[in-house]
Amino acid sequence: MTRQIIVGNWKMNGTSRDSQALVEALLAGLPATVPDIVTCPPFTQLALLADKLKGSPIALGAQDCHKDVSGAHTGDISPAMLTDLGVSYVILGHSERRQEHGELDETVREKAVAATKAGLTPIVCIGETEDQRESGEHFDTLGWQIKGSLPDNFSGILAYEPIWAIGTGRAATEDEIAETMKFLREELVRQFGEAGKTVRILYGGSVNAKNAASILSIADVAGALVGGASLNAEAFLSIIGAASAA
């Protein structure tokens, strides 16, 4: 069985004081056996947390990066700047970035290439809108997103986050997740051959302490990308506990 990975995406939340308190509570409450754990605070908290998490089982991730190594890109952060801080993962193509910043599959793919080159593990997000699911276009959408967002020789993590399940408290049902995982695996194998069999696929969208165990037990779900519940130490520790037991 593949080792589970639990990723906390803090989004645009957290002062230094909040972040410090949160990781201290997490470190104090970790179970003896842990899955892979990644915490993705805002850029401004990365240096502080790199120091706090050094030598711990919690890895550090960023929520985005630029596709270039350096240059005239006001306000952006390069993959090399992230590795320089001790960051090892980066979330790319989150639906909030796709929607708010007009990020396209092609940009996500370029970022994934740059991130991998710099030594980061990209966590590439895909997911359909509610309209697309209701009209039965969700698999087409996901198929195109995989084709467009994942580079050749992709060696990162894929995160399936249905947009309608993000922050709504309405996670996809077990049947919906299971059916989608099967589709995603077939697409990965179609695109990457044998290598497509080993890409880890996460589910994200209203994962919480209550539903984590059943979501993580669905075939081929290798972990969870957690938003809101990752800001609460108790909830995030329960999800980590569910992954250790899965």
Ligand SMILES: O=C(CO)COP(=O)(O)O
């Ligand atoms: O977008 C998400 C994680 O990237 C999911 O957010 P929620 O867990 O708050 O629904």
